[in-house]
Amino acid sequence: MEKRDYFDEVYDVVRLVPKGRVTTYGTIAHYLSLRAGARMVGWAMNGCHNHPDVPAHRVVNSVGVLSGKHFFGGPTIMQQLLEDEGIRVDNDRVVDFKTLLWDPAIELAL
Numbered sequence: 001m002e003k004r005d006y007f008d009e010v011y012d013v014v015r016l017v018p019k020g021r022v023t024t025y026g027t028i029a030h031y032l033s034l035r036a037g038a039r040m041v042g043w044a045m046n047g048c049h050n051h052p053d054v055p056a057h058r059v060v061n062s063v064g065v066l067s068g069k070h071f072f073g074g075p076t077i078m079q080q081l082l083e084d085e086g087i088r089v090d091n092d093r094v095v096d097f098k099t100l101l102w103d104p105a106i107e108l109a110l
Contacts, residue, residue, distance in 0.1 A: 010045070013031060014055060017058040021102040022094055025062070031104040045071075055081075057078045064097030066093070
């Protein structure tokens with residue numbers, strides 16, 4: 001059996017974020033009960049370059065800012081990926097962020 005770490009757990013959650021929605025580092029950390037919180041999720045997202053099936057562009061900071069945009073190979077790629085899914089971005093911030101927020105603790109509740 002393959003050993004899994006918290007990166008794998010983060011990637012599994014991010015894969016569940018629907019097109020046209022966003023989530024945050026903090027909501028993922030809370031859902032997974034990660035001790036170092038949002039920072040650990042950020043480290044995982046920075047390491048997902050070898051996982052093209054992880055929609056990292058859907059993960060933003062706690063107020064909807066595209067804080068990870070510099071890790072996409074160009075300053076506008078993250079925004080373009082979100083806009084391709086119908087998400088409006090203005091001044092590096094998701095428009096209607098609270099409406100578009102996908103919180104795994106709520107969305108995946110049994």
